Amino acid sequence: MFLASPSKGYTLKENPKRRIEPCPKKNSKNVNTILGKDNHMTMKAFQDYYSETFASCFGCGRLNEHGLHIKSYWDGEESVCRFKPKHYHTGGFPENVYGGLIASLMDCHGAGTAYAATHLKNGSNIDTDPASRYVTAALHVDYLAPTPMNESLELRGKVKEIRGRKVIVSMTLSVKETxxxxxEVVMVRIPEASVS
Amino acid sequence: MFLASPSKGYTLKENPKRRIEPCPKKNSKNVNTILGKDNHMTMKAFQDYYSETFASCFGCGRLNEHGLHIKSYWDGEESVCRFKPKHYHTGGFPENVYGGLIASLMDCHGAGTAYAATHLKNGSNIDTDPASRYVTAALHVDYLAPTPMNESLELRGKVKEIRGRKVIVSMTLSVKETxxxxxEVVMVRIPEASVS
Incomplete structure (x- = not known):
């Protein structure tokens, strides 16, 4: 079992073969340069490593011209994704973000986190080693407060468990610390033969 | 508590003040005329009754030019929504539908079902009586099988419970009987003062 908590089991820091460098901690000096305010990342995202076969996802595929282009990165022990909704991503109340978009962000950020965490756990090189792609088995979202429009949304993910082909990722979506x-998503790794 | 099951408590059929006519049963003679194969409905959907204030939702708002325009109707004791994904609504595998879209469909179909079921329970007139709008408190999706592209998706909803301001709607998404x-969504009714 893989636990992201530093106090239990395998952690990101303890892997000597770690190949994906995390983003700096949120409060470090140059975090805004790297993460940007509106998802203007300057480093390669988890999703940028997906093979072309899997790069057409509406949520996170770099080759989907109409898609959301969700990008996820490590930020210390957590994964982070920043996303600025388009003006039309409104919900029932036009001043709030559409709940389906929030679910979509969690789906792709969870899948990306599962993918990157598997590489870390295995000590494999994300640039050269075979990809480990995931599909979503279950998705759960609790909407705790209205999510305001015209703001950058910050998703943070934590790997709760890696067991066999299954990875569970828990997430929060925040706006300005709220x-x-x-x-939570349950992701299941696709058999290697299906990924090539 | 409101139970959609004919065998328990309040049912749609038992309400003498019923004002929203259901679609015919799925196997009835003219169901295809009314429901169409690609969501080409000829009758007014739940979402068409929403006031302009709430018609901008990306998922189901008729006034959102960029939105999905999800439409829900009664079909006997169940609510039904048929939706044909756009060519770009692909998931990790390009031949399958994006999981975030499926979550979005369930969010809006669940909200619409909660809205219409409240009118039925109260015996109120959906054309003239005050609207009862809902926001999503929780959304859960279990992805059981790949959802193929280039097909019409059929969502079916059942009201599991109405208690106080809360409505729980369970749903399935099928393609050709699979x-x-x-x-399942947990919807919470917005206080009347917020709806005007």
Whole structure:
């Protein structure tokens, strides 16, 4: 079992073969340069490593011209994704973000986190070693507070468990330090033969 | 508590003040005329009754030019929504539908079902009586099988419970009789003062 908590089991820091460098901690000096305010990342995201076969996802595929282009990165022990909704991503109340978009962000950020965490656990090189792609088995979202429009949304993910082919990722979605939603995904790794 | 099951408590059929006519049963003679194959409905959907204030939702708002325009109707004791994904609504595997879209469909179909079921329970007139709008408190989706692209998706909803301001709707998403996903939403009614 893989636990992201530093106090239990395998942690990101303890892996000597770690190949994916995390983003700096949130409060470090140059975090805004790297993470940007509107998801203007300057480093390669988890999703940028997906093979072309899997790069057409509406949520996170770099080759989907109409897609959301969700990008996820390590930030210390957590994964982070920043996303600025388009003006039309409104919910029932036009001043709030659409709940389906929030679920979509959690789906792709959870999948990306599972992918990157597997590489870390295995000590494999994300640039050269075979990809480990995941599909979503279950998605749960609790909407805790309205998510305001015209703001950058910050998703943070933690790997709760890696066991066999299954990875569970818990997430929060925040705006300016206010947690607006919490979620959890259960991702299942696709057999290697299906990924090539 | 409101139970959609004919065998328990309040049912749609038992309400003498019923004002929203259901669609015909799925196997009835003219169901295809009314429901169409690609969501080409000829009758007014739940979402068409929403006031302009709430018609901007990306998922189901008729006034959102960029939105999905999800439409829900009664079909006997169940609510039904048919939706044909756009060519770009692909998931990790390009031949399958994006999981975030499935979550979005369940979010809006669940909200619409909660709205319409409240009118039925109260015996109120959906054309003239005050609206009862809902926000999503929780959304859960279990992805049971890949959902193929280039097909019409059929969502079916059942009201599991109405208690106070809360409505729970369980749903399935099927393609040609195969259930590809199951879901459940917990919707909470907005206080009347917020709806005007």
């Amino acid at each position: 947690v607006c939603a919490k979620g | 259930v590809c996903a199951k879901g």
